[in-house]
Amino acid sequence: MLxxxxxxxxxxxxxxxxxxxxxxxxxxxxxxxLFFIFIILFIISLIRGRKV
Incomplete structure (x- = not known):
């Protein structure tokens, strides 16, 4: 996306x-x-990756 x-x-x-x-x-x-969508998806993936 970036x-x-x-x-x-x-x-x-x-x-x-x-x-x-x-x-x-x-x-x-x-x-x-597209940049803001990328940033939102990146933050969500960081949060989900830390909880697992």
Whole structure:
């Protein structure tokens, strides 16, 4: 999941440099959502791993 976040951030940066603001904003939004999902799943896996 973190890999997809990095891919979308790179797409957003490239689109921003080339002047495609809408695409850059969309890719950055997707990257932000994926990053927060990754963080939540990571924290859940840490908590569950310690209890076992």
């Amino acid at each position: 890999r997809w976040t990095i891919i979308f951030i790179i797409i957003a940066i490239i689109a921003g440099v080339l002047g495609f603001g809408g695409i850059a904003g969309g890719a950055a939004g997707i990257a932000k959502i």
